[in-house]
Amino acid sequence: MSKITVTNLKYKYPHRDNLALNNISFEIQPGEFIGIVGENNSGKSTLCQSIIGLVPHFYKGGYGGSVIIDDIEVYKSDISTLCKKVGLIFQNPFNQVTGSKETVFEEIAFGLENIGIPRDEMIERINFSMKLLDIEQYKDRNPFDLSGGQMQRVAIASIIAMKPEIIILDEPTSQLDPAGSEEVFQAVTKLSNEGITIIMVEHKIEKIAAYCDKVMLMHKGELIKFDTPSEVFSLDNLSDYGINPPIFTSICKKLNLRKDDNNYPVTIEETLQLLKKERSYEQN
Amino acid sequence: MKSITLYEYKNSFLNHIDPFCKLLYILAALSIPLILGVSVTKLIFIAISIFLIISNKVFKKVIPLFTFSAIIILTAIIIQGLFYSNNKHIILQLGPLKFYKEGLLFAYHIALNVLNILLSFAVLIFTTKPTDLIDSFVRVGFSPRFGYVLSSVFQIIPQMSETMSTISDAQKSRGMESEGNLFTRIKAFFPLISPVITSSLINTRERAIALEVRGFNSTTKKTFLNQQTRTRKDKIINIILLLLIILSSIWRIITCLK
Numbered sequence: 001m002s003k004i005t006v007t008n009l010k011y012k013y014p015h016r017d018n019l020a021l022n023n024i025s026f027e028i029q030p031g032e033f034i035g036i037v038g039e040n041n042s043g044k045s046t047l048c049q050s051i052i053g054l055v056p057h058f059y060k061g062g063y064g065g066s067v068i069i070d071d072i073e074v075y076k077s078d079i080s081t082l083c084k085k086v087g088l089i090f091q092n093p094f095n096q097v098t099g100s101k102e103t104v105f106e107e108i109a110f111g112l113e114n115i116g117i118p119r120d121e122m123i124e125r126i127n128f129s130m131k132l133l134d135i136e137q138y139k140d141r142n143p144f145d146l147s148g149g150q151m152q153r154v155a156i157a158s159i160i161a162m163k164p165e166i167i168i169l170d171e172p173t174s175q176l177d178p179a180g181s182e183e184v185f186q187a188v189t190k191l192s193n194e195g196i197t198i199i200m201v202e203h204k205i206e207k208i209a210a211y212c213d214k215v216m217l218m219h220k221g222e223l224i225k226f227d228t229p230s231e232v233f234s235l236d237n238l239s240d241y242g243i244n245p246p247i248f249t250s251i252c253k254k255l256n257l258r259k260d261d262n263n264y265p266v267t268i269e270e271t272l273q274l275l276k277k278e279r280s281y282e283q284n
Numbered sequence: 285m286k287s288i289t290l291y292e293y294k295n296s297f298l299n300h301i302d303p304f305c306k307l308l309y310i311l312a313a314l315s316i317p318l319i320l321g322v323s324v325t326k327l328i329f330i331a332i333s334i335f336l337i338i339s340n341k342v343f344k345k346v347i348p349l350f351t352f353s354a355i356i357i358l359t360a361i362i363i364q365g366l367f368y369s370n371n372k373h374i375i376l377q378l379g380p381l382k383f384y385k386e387g388l389l390f391a392y393h394i395a396l397n398v399l400n401i402l403l404s405f406a407v408l409i410f411t412t413k414p415t416d417l418i419d420s421f422v423r424v425g426f427s428p429r430f431g432y433v434l435s436s437v438f439q440i441i442p443q444m445s446e447t448m449s450t451i452s453d454a455q456k457s458r459g460m461e462s463e464g465n466l467f468t469r470i471k472a473f474f475p476l477i478s479p480v481i482t483s484s485l486i487n488t489r490e491r492a493i494a495l496e497v498r499g500f501n502s503t504t505k506k507t508f509l510n511q512q513t514r515t516r517k518d519k520i521i522n523i524i525l526l527l528l529i530i531l532s533s534i535w536r537i538i539t540c541l542k
Contacts, residue, residue, distance in 0.1 A: 084499070100415070
């Protein structure tokens with residue numbers, strides 16, 4: 001059974017005329033790692049927020065169609081129920097710190113206290129998630145005293161401790177330096193390997209191509225294509241949607257190097273493999 | 285980050301006492317002198333508070349409180365000593381200023397009250413982590429939202445003042461004069477305060493979302509990471525304080541009946 005089923009989802013923010021999401025339908029299977037790409041204002045964040053129920057429950061506004069997670073319909077449920085199944089991490093690590101806790105350890109506990117997890121299990125979960133994100137050494141520091149990357153990992157750990165089955169990351173690395181964003185990607189890969197369904201909005205297209213099972217291409221509130229990275233990035237009119245393909249794909253497009261399925265390679269490994277094959281042809 | 289709390293962990297006796305014990309102490313220190321109507325009890329409680337403050341190594345931090353209260357007390361002494369309505373007996377004459385006995389006595393009672401209130405609260409505030417205090421309130425049934433608002437103040441205010449200094453640096457680097465006479469400073473205030481307010485509004489919205497996704501509005505019963513540590517010591521102190529309050533009430537009632 002699909003983990004997330006979205007059918008004909010339409011949404012309009014209050015006091016706006018245009019549809020932020022226009023007739024979107026897709027299905028996501030358990031354990032998949034999905035990347036969402038698209039230019040600014042294409043509805044990526046809104047789509048993310050519609051899965052955890054912030055759209056429509058937090059923002060209100062016009063809503064049509066349905067989002068179903070396992071067997072819960074988002075529209076008929078509420079955020080405090082959904083947050084046990086779906087976790088959301090967003091751009092600014094600074095604003096994700098609750099501001100009411102004095103140590104990283106307590107900060108991670110915040111969500112668990114709210115959903116009523118018994119104390120022993122709470123400590124166990126906090127230790128697990130701190131270990132997973134490699135932030136054990138900051139346990140007793142004040143969350144506000146950490147760097148952006150460290151803070152973002154605390155934010156992710158706080159969500160992971162709540163044991164969601166789906167984790168949504170909305171541009172989690174856009175405010176981080178290369179080292180910080182690599183840390184985040186490593187952590188997310190670990191989670192994906194644990195079997196958690198991951199949905200990630202990201203502008204670093206090479207990373208999306210390397211890590212994701214499938215990619216969603218969004219444009220002006222519509223879902224243009226939802227397929228494997230090489231299918232999506234091999235689209236001829238990709239630049240019409242304001243997206244540049246991964247650098248390896250651009251090079252191979254110019255060289256007209258195609259894989260067996262007629263698509264261009266999207267990662268450095270695929271490109272290398274293809275080049276090696278070409279070379280062995282030439283040598284023969 | 286700069287902290288705005290007065291609390292500092294000293295691993296002292298009072299650091300490990302349940303916040304409610306200290307609240308009960310405040311109640312006792314304020315109510316018992318009131319019930320008994322004997323001002324010596326105020327002196328006793330002041331002495332106890334000072335003893336507790338010194339023995340818990342926070343005396344240095346309490347000194348500013350003394351200087352603050354000294355101003356109030358001094359004003360009371362001057363005003364009451366000179367102008368108290370029941371003044372009859374002159375006790376001291378400094379040129380044209382006549383200090384009266386009744387007024388000075390009245391000022392003495394005010395001073396005792398001020399010191400008693402300040403010091404008994406100091407016992408609580410200087411030795412209790414604010415979040416512990418708030419947690420114990422939430423535990424007995426206060427709304428967690430209310431608790432969040434209170435405890436976030438301790439972090440968000442320093443955070444805002446940091447934003448403020450960043451913005452003020454940015455404005456200065458673009459040539460805005462922010463130092464000088466009162467008028468320049470008022471002029472500099474508006475371009476400074478409006479980005480602070482707008483940015484905190486935007487931050488508030490995002491933080492609201494962050495809280496939502498962490499189950500802030502969840503209706504399940506909240507649990508707590510920090511265990512409530514009500515030891516036997518706490519219970520004994522509570523019982524003693526309660527007994528004192530009850531006994532003094534009984535004593536007062538009996539003396540009234542006589």
